[in-house]
Amino acid sequence: MTKETIRKLVLKFPKHLIDRPVVYHLVKDYELMINILKASIQPDAEGILVLELSGKKENFDKGLQFLRKLGIEIQPLSKDIKFDEKTCYHCGVCIPVCPVRALKMDKETHLVSFDKEKCIACELCIKICPPKAIKLVI
Ligand code: SF4
Ligand code: SF4
Numbered sequence: 001m002t003k004e005t006i007r008k009l010v011l012k013f014p015k016h017l018i019d020r021p022v023v024y025h026l027v028k029d030y031e032l033m034i035n036i037l038k039a040s041i042q043p044d045a046e047g048i049l050v051l052e053l054s055g056k057k058e059n060f061d062k063g064l065q066f067l068r069k070l071g072i073e074i075q076p077l078s079k080d081i082k083f084d085e086k087t088c089y090h091c092g093v094c095i096p097v098c099p100v101r102a103l104k105m106d107k108e109t110h111l112v113s114f115d116k117e118k119c120i121a122c123e124l125c126i127k128i129c130p131p132k133a134i135k136l137v138i
Contacts, residue, residue, distance in 0.1 A: 005061075006054040008037070008077035010120055013047035017070060023049075030063035031055055038120055040099035048099050050077060050120045079121040080137045083114035088133035094125035 013022070018041055026032045032055035041047040053060065067074055083103075090112045094103050102118035103125060105111065114134075125134045 003057045004054060005057045006052065007060075008050070008052050010075045010077055010122060011049045011051065011067065012073040012075075012122065013041075013049065014071050015046060017072065018047045020070075022067065022070065022072070023051075025066065026053070026063050030059045030066065032059060032063050038100060040120075048120060048122050075121070077121060081114075081116070081119050081121050081123075081126075082135050082137050083116075084133045084135070085113075087131050088112055088129075089131055091130065094129055094134065097124045097128055098122075099124070 023034055023036075026034060032053055035052040036049065037052060038050040039048070053063070055063070064074060090105070090110060092105050092112060095105060095112070099122060100118045100120055102115045102120075104113055104115070106113065121136070123136060126132075126136060
């Protein structure tokens with residue numbers, strides 16, 4: 001019996017690949033099943049797709065190889081993002097970069113909060129946070 005593989009992944013698409021039918025190829029050429037959990041495409045930026053991918057192990061590996069060859073970055077969704085409210089300046093710099101609006105500023109208190117349920121661990125906020133209040137815990 002062939003082993004099935006199921007994984008939740010975050011795919012980061014470079015700008016020039018956003019219009020390409022990449023998901024279609026995973027289904028048609030590699031017989032993978034896809035459940036799109038979240039998608040975010042920002043103009044003039046990379047596209048982010050969070051999906052559950054399943055299929056025969058061999059096809060699964062070939063499918064990921066196909067994505068990597070195209071230049072798509074793949075990371076498991078299991079990575080955990082931690083927001084340290086005490087270190088945070090509440091400057092709001094991270095808010096516009098978050099593709100899924102997991103970071104918000106309260107209109108009255110001007111305090112920034114983090115919604116773990118929405119976060120797709122894309123790490124974009126980590127790179128720009130001045131005091132490193134957002135961290136990746138693996
Ligand atoms: S890692 Fe940061 S930017 Fe990315 S989804 Fe989570 S909170 Fe938003
Ligand atoms: S960029 Fe960093 S310091 Fe500024 S609001 Fe976001 S988490 Fe806080």
